[in-house]
Amino acid sequence: MRFCARFRIIFVFLFVVAVAPAPNVAFAQRVARGLVVSDSELASQAGMEILNRGGNAVDAAVATAFALSVVDQASSGLGGGGFMVIYDAKARRAHALDFRETAPAGAHRELFMKDGKPVPSASVTGALAVAVPAEVAGLMQAFKQFGTLPLAVLMAPAIRLASDGFPLDATLRYAIERQRAAMKKFPDLARVFMPKDTLPAEGDIIRQAELAQTLKAIAAQGSDVFYRGWIAEAIVETVKKEGGVLSLEDFKNYKPLWREPLVGSYRNRTVITMPPPSSGGVALLEMLNVLAPYPLSALGHNSATYLHLVAEAMKHAFADRAQYLGDPDFVKAPIATLVSKEYAAWIRGRISAAKTYPPKYYGLVNFKAEQGGTTHFSVIDRFGNAVACTQTVNTRFGSKILVPRTGIVLNNEMDDFAIHPGGNVYGLVGNEANSLQPKKRPLSSMAPTIILRGERPEIVVGAAGGPRIISATLQVILNIIDFHLLVKEAVIAPRIHHQWMPDNLIVEADIAPETRRALERRGHHVRERGVVGVAQAIVADKGRVSGEADPRKPARAAAE
Numbered sequence: 001m002r003f004c005a006r007f008r009i010i011f012v013f014l015f016v017v018a019v020a021p022a023p024n025v026a027f028a029q030r031v032a033r034g035l036v037v038s039d040s041e042l043a044s045q046a047g048m049e050i051l052n053r054g055g056n057a058v059d060a061a062v063a064t065a066f067a068l069s070v071v072d073q074a075s076s077g078l079g080g081g082g083f084m085v086i087y088d089a090k091a092r093r094a095h096a097l098d099f100r101e102t103a104p105a106g107a108h109r110e111l112f113m114k115d116g117k118p119v120p121s122a123s124v125t126g127a128l129a130v131a132v133p134a135e136v137a138g139l140m141q142a143f144k145q146f147g148t149l150p151l152a153v154l155m156a157p158a159i160r161l162a163s164d165g166f167p168l169d170a171t172l173r174y175a176i177e178r179q180r181a182a183m184k185k186f187p188d189l190a191r192v193f194m195p196k197d198t199l200p201a202e203g204d205i206i207r208q209a210e211l212a213q214t215l216k217a218i219a220a221q222g223s224d225v226f227y228r229g230w231i232a233e234a235i236v237e238t239v240k241k242e243g244g245v246l247s248l249e250d251f252k253n254y255k256p257l258w259r260e261p262l263v264g265s266y267r268n269r270t271v272i273t274m275p276p277p278s279s280g281g282v283a284l285l286e287m288l289n290v291l292a293p294y295p296l297s298a299l300g301h302n303s304a305t306y307l308h309l310v311a312e313a314m315k316h317a318f319a320d321r322a323q324y325l326g327d328p329d330f331v332k333a334p335i336a337t338l339v340s341k342e343y344a345a346w347i348r349g350r351i352s353a354a355k356t357y358p359p360k361y362y363g364l365v366n367f368k369a370e371q372g373g374t375t376h377f378s379v380i381d382r383f384g385n386a387v388a389c390t391q392t393v394n395t396r397f398g399s400k401i402l403v404p405r406t407g408i409v410l411n412n413e414m415d416d417f418a419i420h421p422g423g424n425v426y427g428l429v430g431n432e433a434n435s436l437q438p439k440k441r442p443l444s445s446m447a448p449t450i451i452l453r454g455e456r457p458e459i460v461v462g463a464a465g466g467p468r469i470i471s472a473t474l475q476v477i478l479n480i481i482d483f484h485l486l487v488k489e490a491v492i493a494p495r496i497h498h499q500w501m502p503d504n505l506i507v508e509a510d511i512a513p514e515t516r517r518a519l520e521r522r523g524h525h526v527r528e529r530g531v532v533g534v535a536q537a538i539v540a541d542k543g544r545v546s547g548e549a550d551p552r553k554p555a556r557a558a559a560e
Contacts, residue, residue: 076374286339
């Protein structure tokens with residue numbers, strides 16, 4: 001099914017009438033043909049170039065994603081994967097595309113042990129950390145199903161950025177600076193991002209000739225050259241040389257999957273989000289269901305009572321994430337119960353306005369007893385189609401392995417499995433549902449989301465930031481719907497995060513001291529630590545379309 005150009009006149013008025021003023025950040029690109037918001041100005045421009053040429057939202061999304069694979073390999077790229085939620089305005093139907101990486105067939109838990117003891121670094125850095133790259137397969141699947149322009153046209157901006165180079169921005173320079181020590185251990189990575197063996201200056205041109213050749217090959221030959229040709233061979237050769245178990249059969253057997261999107265409701269709106277192996281969609285709907293009956297706007301934006309309720313909803317959702325969620329092709333999770341209004345009502349009955357509780361108090365395990373891991377971008381086009389896409393290599397520069405001849409930085413998604421008792425690099429714990437098994441997809445926190453008002457997209461949103469993706473996406477939605485903040489204010493407003501374990505309530509610096517003290521009196525262990533996610537959002541309301549890219553990214557505390 002393809003978006004049909006015949007219907008463009010139906011939705012064009014959304015974008016030719018009064019348009020909201022441009023945001024201060026330069027990463028939301030807008031013309032009469034639609035809007036692209038990403039955390040890279042150059043990537044947003046790539047997407048807008050395609051909309052200007054008559055492409056639809058998926059065309060623009062593919063172009064934006066490939067551009068991001070050039071200008072921000074610290075966060076995503078051809079060596080990673082992701083999730084995409086698509087709304088087809090003509091068919092009035094949503095689609096969820098899972099292009100999450102999979103564990104190699106030769107992977108098993110013992111590889112990450114030594115002398116009977118876990119080696120956490122093995123799933124974070126180096127060849128054993130690498131799962132089967134999935135981004136190219138996913139983008140090609142979206143293109144084949146919904147694209148309208150030639151693939152070479154969609155990939156032209158990315159190829160140009162790789163071959164001609166691009167000026168180093170503050171965000172990527174910060175990522176390079178944070179990884180200087182690691183780059184000294186991985187000379188191929190340093191060769192591209194520290195070409196003179198020193199930290200490059202902001203504005204220096206980064207050229208990636210090998211990556212340009214890889215992109216040109218994909219543009220000419222499609223995904224086959226990546227999964228069955230010389231690119232797969234180069235990746236496998238490099239990984240095996242470094243002691244990994246990735247094989248050519250792993251590449252040949254990889255397939256992206258169309259999954260049924262999760263659909264819920266919140267304040268007379270339809271919420272469309274990603275199902276497992278994303279945990280983000282389940283957690284988001286669970287929290288929205290819990291919070292819906294509360295008069296949040298009357299409590300005051302970011303008041304202590306409001307933030308306490310949000311934190312309690314988070315604790316329940318993250319407890320359920322750890323206990324139940326995993327790859328749906330391997331485990332059967334009680335999704336219908338977790339996103340049900342009945343379960344949300346039970347959770348509300350356990351929330352006290354005056355205090356919080358120990359970790360064992362939270363989650364569906366108690367309900368049953370009583371009853372018996374980035375980058376995100378958003379796109380909307382003149383037809384009313386929308387795309388929310390979140391993609392990742394996990395932590396900054398993934399495994400730190402850059403494959404010679406290809407220019408591709410490989411992911412370290414193996415760390416998203418529940419391999420080690422102490423949790424992964426983000427402190428997330430899990431159990432058998434997210435255990436490591438060959439060909440299994442690790443659980444993710446990515447939560448690309450589209451919210452409809454009636455039959456038209458009103459909000460297209462998502463975030464980067466490991467588990468903080470979920471918290472950031474939730475609070476941006478609440479800021480827009482409950483507190484009627486403009487999209488810029490909604491994205492910039494200070495946020496909190498609680499992931500159940502460890503039992504800390506993370507607050508951003510701008511949460512008021514008196515509010516923190518009030519939360520501590522309720523029993524929360526309040527900690528100020530970095531930023532809570534990096535969100536990108538688009539709002540379409542009454543013929544006005546506006547978007548905002550989160551200014552937090554240059555200062556973020558972890559790679560996403």
